[in-house]
Amino acid sequence: MSTVKPPHRPGRALVPVPRHTAIMLRPADLRRPTRRRLRAWLANAAKLTTSLRTLAINAVVIVGIAVLVAGVWTQIKPRMLVEPVQLPSVLLKDGYKEDGVQRILAGKLESIEQTAFGTVPAPIGRNIDADTRQPDLTIPDTGVSLGQIVQSLRELIKRDQYVTSEIIGSGQMLTFHVTVLDPAQRLLSDDGEAQPPDRLDALITDGAQRALKLGNPYMYASWLSAKERDTCYADPTQCGFPLSGEAYQGIVDNGPSDPFAKWALLALSKIDEDRGDFDLEAEKTKELVNADPAFSWAWYNLGVALTELGCTEQSARAFETALRYDDKTEANYNAAGRRLLDVAARDAANAPDLLRSAVDDFTHALELKPHYQEALINLGLARFAQFAARDAQRASDGTQPVDREAAQALDDAQSTLERAVRLDEAHAARALLGLASVAWAQNRTSDAEQLAHLAHARSDSDPFCSQPFATTLREARGCIVSQPMKRVVTRDATYSGLLLTGGDGQRATRGSTLPSTTLPLRVCAVKFPPESPLTGIAWSGVPAPLMQALP
DSSP states (O other), X not given: OOOOOOOOOTTOOOOOOOTTOOOOOOHHHHHHHHHHHXXXXXXXXXXXXXXXXXXXXXXXXXXXXXXXHHHHHHXXXXXXXXXXXXXXXXXXXXXXXXXXXXXXXXXXXXXXXXXXXXXXXXXXXXXXXXXXXXXXXXXXXXXXXXXHHHHHHHHHHOOOEEEEEEEEEOSSOEXXXXXXXXXXXXXXXXXXXXXXXXXXXXXXXXXHHHHHHHHXXXXXXXXXXXXXXXXXXXXXXXXXXXXXXXXXXXXXXXXXXXXXXXXXXXXXXXXHHHHTOHHHHHHHHHXXXXXXXXXXXXXXXXXXXXXXXXXXXXXXXXXXXXXXXXXXXXHHHHHHHHHHHHHHTTBTTTHHHHHHHHHHHXXXXXXXXXXXXXXXXXXXHHHHHHHHHHHHHHHHHTOOSOOHHHXXXXXXXXXXXHHHHHHXXXXXXXXXXXXXXXXXXXXXXXXXXXXXXXXHHHHHTOGGGGSOOOHHHXXXXXXXXXXXXXXXXXXXXXXXXXXXXXXXXXXXXXSOOOOOOOOOGGGGOOOXXXXXXXXXXXXXXXXXXXXXXXX
């Protein structure tokens, strides 16, 4: 046999390996691959550490920039800046300082806006500050200060208003001249009536009112409505709202281009509510929701109007819609739950589910505002209604064992209503009447009678409870409202007068007495979003225990 030799590769010598010769490896030869792997691992770890350090530094820088941007942004909220007030020599001689009067004017403007905020459903206003130099902060290694950045952004965005004013006159009479430079760089000026020097405070107050009227007509109208609403609630014959009604109407007449037009129309609907013209309130709010279906406050006011007009299911759906578009406002939860109680009282088949939803709504309202007395009262009444429903079911089934869920509901109702009374006894008539129902269910007849007597006495002692205002408004005051007051509403052409006939037949005159009109049934016809949870509910009767549970 011939032997096949391996192919010869040019450039490489063939070295024969002797037979039976072992290849000997030293320990150092075994460690070399391990060292190489270790060095590679250390190199990768160093790269990873460097990357993590870079990421950490970048994160710190990003957080720092975010904090800086947030700080700058908080500084560029719309403001009304009051500049020093120029004073005549007669006041300077008496020791008055321009910056001192400036601070007085800024304080009065802020006080007026705070009053207006009581009637504004959302904080639509400006921060009012005296235009003085604020503490500044220099950004390291840049030579640029935070104040310079803020000022540059302000000049770019143009959101501030500047109030310049001057007191003009001699020693006999003084006039307050005020000028407002708005964000559009328009100069708006107004002069007030002359006042003697001894009425300087009244002169500055009048100047503050006119400055707000020039700078923010909506907040000025809201301030007027707050004053007129106090007058109306104290005397229902004085509910014309002539000044604020005219001011709001002027804003509405500006048309959709005015960002406050829809808020002004909403405010007019609230005036209609206070005047008892609920059909007109419904028409205004339906106009608002048709134009802006997500306008939650319009849905809320529509719910109030529909409640007063007897459109119970529709009002519940209106409040549910308001809640869908704004789930951060406790009033929406409370109103939605309250109307669910009404619907549950008319729908025995769906009452358990409706009552559970109502309890959830009141609970959410209290999470947002823990000391919300009206929501506490409504929660207690809802828990009692759950007890009454289960107790009625147990009686109809002929079963006698104690229902633990019913007992727990009754205990919860009692503790919740007692807590509501402790919050404010002066406005706890509804809570006391609810406790009377609890005592009756516990067979404490004497306590029930005493609590019921005390509840009605407390409600009767509040003059507001006997006035023909909205049911929702009187319930918020803790009044016992068995049913909406029947009334006849007449309207004159000047938007200033109504005639109301209360449930007792006593006539309360508000303005002219034109022939009365019939409330149109079409106000109950409202187009709701298709996802309304109350769609398709059919009322199957009024369970008496539930009606008794809703004082």
